[in-house]
Amino acid sequence: MRAKYVMSEVFLGLWRNISMTVAMIITMAVSLTMLGAGLLLYNQVDVIERYYQTNLEVVIYLDREITEEVTDQIHSDLRSNQYVAEVEFESKEKAWERFQETFSESEELIASVNSEVLPAAFRIKLKDIDNAPLLIEEYAGRDGVYQATNQREILDDVFNILGGAQKLTLIVALVQGVAALMLVANTIQVAAYSRRREVAIMKLVGAPNWFVQAPFVMEAVFAGIIGAIFAFGTLIAAKVFVIDGQFSNLFSLMPPVEWNSVILLLPILAGIAAVISAVTAWITLRFNIKV
Incomplete structure (x- = not known):
């Protein structure tokens, strides 16, 4: 009631x-x-x-005129580096495919970019992303390396x-x-x-x-x-x-x-x-x- x-x-x-x-x-x-x-x-x-945090990478962009021998040497050194968990070589063709996929909604942007401009690169996953500055310092000034970037800093x-x-x-x-x-x-x-x-x-x-x-x-x-x-x-x-x-x-x-x-x-x-x-x-x- x-x-x-x-x-x-x-x-x-x-x-x-x-x-x-x-x-x-x-x-x-x-x-x-x-x-x-x-x-x-x-x-x-x-x-x-x-x-x-689980997908961030360090990207090492290579010079356009780099020789195959220097590329192989850098690849070998990266695979044996103490900070590196996984390394993937991305050719110019792969870089262009990735660019097209990422910006698939912006056809004008894709049309304005020359595929030859995109450099080859090594995409590196680290055991600990906090060690990225140490790896970048080690490879930034190396022969054949154009630029090394830490995606964490960008984000x-x-x-x-x-x-x-x-x-x-x-x-x-x-x-x-x-x-x-x-x-x-x-x-x-x-x-x-x-x-x-x-x-x-x-x-x-x-x-x-x-x-x-x-x-x-x-x-x-x-x-x-x-x-x-x-x-x-x-x-x-x-x-x-x-x-x-x-x-x-x-x-x-x-x-x-x-x-x-x-x-x-x-x-x-x-x-x-x-x-x-x-x-x-x-x-x-x-x-x-x-x-």
């Missing part, structure tokens, strides 16, 4: 203050969408870093940009979250004031505080969970139409966003919304409303 009363009061309260309820749901949805995007980006940066700027995007998304989510909390508190105050007579009667007949407060707290929790569902729906749409649609060509360069990571956000966002809404409502009732 009590549970039935509480639930009826929850839905009645939400309907009485429908405009405030809608505003609370929308604000909560926006803040949770930003939080979900931040968490997804945070996780994806870690996935990308792990992916590249550091990318990771810095992604890290900045992580922080920006979480900061925006935090600001939106504060706005959502204020709106939840304000909505609960308005709801309690509109039902002050009912609250007074329940107190007179000896109803415990938790029973009086329960409908208000449940209203906030219900609105928060609805906002979390809308936020999750937005992230699903972003995954389908933006990530897998517009940015699908990037998956040749980095791992895709897995569905498991997106689906996991639903219980996380719903849990965060429920807890924050409940705590905010309880504090509001406990310290601001005399019930």
Whole structure:
């Protein structure tokens, strides 16, 4: 009976203050969408870093006029080097095929590049990528070597940009979250004031505080969970139409966003919304409303 009363009061309260309820749901949805995007980006940066840590290479580009004898000698030395786990020789023809495959979406770029410009190279996977500077120092000035590059250094700027995007998304989510909390508190105050007579009667007949407060707290929790569902729906749409649609060509360069990571956000966002809404409502009732 009590549970039935509480639930009826929850839905009645939400309907009485429908405009405030809608505003609370929308604000909560926006803040949770930003939080979900931040968490997804945070996780994806870690996935990308792990992916590249196992696939990063040192690339030694050779002079165009290098002799076969010098090439074989460098190849032999690399295979016996203490830092090297695997070495692959990439001819000019292979380099051109790789270039065409990597930039297959940019036909104009491919047409503007002369296949003879791309040099032969050794692509080297190290036992520990942290030893890349030592290997580069050893081979950078060697006869027949045009240039030696560490892919990790090239990608550091990318990771810095992604890290900045992580922080920006979480900061925006935090600001939106504060706005959502204020709106939840304000909505609960308005709801309690509109039902002050009912609250007074329940107190007179000896109803415990938790029973009086329960409908208000449940209203906030219900609105928060609805906002979390809308936020999750937005992230699903972003995954389908933006990530897998517009940015699908990037998956040749980095791992895709897995569905498991997106689906996991639903219980996380719903849990965060429920807890924050409940705590905010309880504090509001406990310290601001005399019930």
